[in-house]
Amino acid sequence: MRNILKEKGFKITPARLAILQAFTKNKLPMSAEDVCKKIKSKKINEVTVYRTLSSLEKGGILKRVDLRKDSVYFELADQHHHHIVCTNCNMIEDFKNLEIEKAIEKVWKNIITKSSKFKSIREHSLELFGLCRMCM
Amino acid sequence: MRNILKEKGFKITPARLAILQAFTKNKLPMSAEDVCKKIKSKKINEVTVYRTLSSLEKGGILKRVDLRKDSVYFELADQHHHHIVCTNCNMIEDFKNLEIEKAIEKVWKNIITKSSKFKSIREHSLELFGLCRMCM
DNA sequence: TTCTGCTTGCAAATGATTTGCATTTAGTAT
C-alpha cells in the first residue's frame, strides 16, 4: 500500500493509509461519507477525506463509480469489474465477465473507426440495476 | 407529446411541454442547468425544472443517465441506447448495438440464476469514456 | 363556470463538496 502511494508520488500519511486500507478491506464502492464512518476512529477530517479521494483518483489509485446515487462513489482502480446495484436498498455486488469485455471492446473499436466525433475510448462503465432477494 | 403526458396521468402545463420539447429537440442528455438554458425564454423557474425532471423520471418519460458529472443528467426514456462521452469537453454521442445488448442480457440472466444476492435485473447502463477528435 | 387538487414560484433550507488560510508534517538535504 505504501508502495502504491510512493510509485504515484504521494507522500505517505496516516490519512492516506487509513483511507486506502478502508478500500482494501471493503472492496465495494464507498462515498466520502462511507469512508468517514469506516475510519472515524482515526479522527481524520471530512475535508481531508474529500481531498484524499480526489487526489487518489487523479493518481489512478481510485476510480469514480456511477451508481445513480446522490453522492459520488469511489473504489480501488486495481481491477476492472462491474456492479449490480439494488435500487431499493443500495446493496452492491461486483461481477466480471470476459464475454462482455470482448463485446464492449469490439464495439468501441468499431465506433472509433466509424464515428466522426470520437477517436479514442479509454474506459467504460457497465452497471446493472435491479432488486436483491431481500427487497423483492 | 401531450399524449405521452396524458397517458402517464400528468397534467399538461407549459413547463412540462417546454421541458419535453427541449429533450426531443436536443436528443442528448441534459442536466437541470442545461434544460434551464434551453428554455430560458419561457421564464420557467429553476425549481420547477427540478421538480418536472424528477416527476417525469418517476413517470418513466425521462431516465437518469450516469456520466460521471457533478450534476444529474436526464434523457428521454423512449429508446434504449448508450453513450460515448469525451472526458475533456463533455461532448456526448449516442450508440446502439444489438450484440452488446445480447451479451449483457446473457450475463444478467446468468447472474440472477447464480447470485445469492440478486434476483432480478431491471435495467443497465453502459457508457464509454474517451476523447473526441477535437480534444485529442 | 365553479371547484379541487396538482403545479408553480419564491425564499429559505439542506446536503454534498470545495476553498482560504494558518498550522502541521513527510520526505529530503544537511
Added chain:
DNA sequence: ATACTAAATGCAAATCATTTGCAAGCAGAA
C-alpha cells in the same frame, strides 16, 4: 539526528446542486 520546504491537514466559511415549505395560480373534471 536536525533543519528545511513543499505538500498535507484541520477548521471555518463558501459554494454548488438540489430539495422543501408555503402561498398563489392553473388544468381538468363536474
